[in-house]
Amino acid sequence: MLVESGHDIAEIYDSERQARRALSLVVAAYNYLEDTSLAEPLHEFAHHVAAFVNGLFCCPLIYEDGIYWRECPLAMMHLRFGSSPEVVSRQLCSICGLDSGDCLTHAPGQTYLVVARLVENEVCSCCWRSNCADHVIGQQYPVRAYVVRPDFRSANFSRIAVVNRPRDPLARWSRIEFPTLFLENRLGYRPTGEPQECFYCIEPCKGMFTAEAYFAGRDATSFNPGDYIEGSRLLAVKLGH
Numbered sequence: 001m002l003v004e005s006g007h008d009i010a011e012i013y014d015s016e017r018q019a020r021r022a023l024s025l026v027v028a029a030y031n032y033l034e035d036t037s038l039a040e041p042l043h044e045f046a047h048h049v050a051a052f053v054n055g056l057f058c059c060p061l062i063y064e065d066g067i068y069w070r071e072c073p074l075a076m077m078h079l080r081f082g083s084s085p086e087v088v089s090r091q092l093c094s095i096c097g098l099d100s101g102d103c104l105t106h107a108p109g110q111t112y113l114v115v116a117r118l119v120e121n122e123v124c125s126c127c128w129r130s131n132c133a134d135h136v137i138g139q140q141y142p143v144r145a146y147v148v149r150p151d152f153r154s155a156n157f158s159r160i161a162v163v164n165r166p167r168d169p170l171a172r173w174s175r176i177e178f179p180t181l182f183l184e185n186r187l188g189y190r191p192t193g194e195p196q197e198c199f200y201c202i203e204p205c206k207g208m209f210t211a212e213a214y215f216a217g218r219d220a221t222s223f224n225p226g227d228y229i230e231g232s233r234l235l236a237v238k239l240g241h
Helices: 009-033 039-057 073-077 180-187 211-215
Strands: 062-064 067-070 082-088 111-115 140-144 156-163
Touching: 009 039, 009 073, 039 073, 067 180
Parallel strands: none
Antiparallel strands: 062 067, 082 156, 111 140
C-alpha cells in the first residue's frame, strides 16, 4: 500500500525502523515507571503504538531451529518479570589483600602504611590500579582501608534467576517461544518454517503477568498465544540493554 502510494522503499524502511523504535521506547518507559501514576496511560499508549506498527508493517514471528519465536515488545511488556544474574566475586581488604570478611586487623576508613608492590594481576598494592605511576615499588605510603573489588571480569556468574522486579528495569526477556500447537490448531497443519504473523497487539489485552501467574497451571490444551509455554522448554533470556 505504501509502495503503491509512491513512497520510496528506503523511506518506508526508515519509517518502519522509527515506528518500531518508538514502540520499544514506550515499553522501556513503562518498565521504568510501572509503579507510578503514569503506568496505566503508558500501558494504553503502548497498545495504540503497537497496533499502529502492526497495521502498517505487520509483525512476523521469527523461525529459528524448528521453533517460532515472538519478539513483540508489547507482549514482553505484559510479562512483569525479568532476569537477575547471581554473581559471586571477591571483596578484599585494601591494606593486606585478604578477603574483607577474613581481615580482622584493618578498620575501614582508618589509614595504614603500605609498602608498594604488585598484587592481584599486576595492580599496585597502594591504589589497586594497573600501570600505576604514583607509587614506587618498595616504598611505604599511607593508605586508607576500604573494600577492594578486583576486576569484574573475574567474577563468577553462577545462575540467572527470574524475578518480578529486576534491579535493572530493562533486564527483561526479549522473546518467548510461540506455541506451535496454537499454530497447528489455527492452520490445520504443523508449520515448519513457513512465514507466520504475530497478532498480539490486535487481540484483547489479557492483563499483566507476574512470574508466579505466568508459569502456574500451564497445560497442552491452552491455546492462547502469549499465555502458553510449549512443553517444559524455557524462554529465551536477555540480560539487559
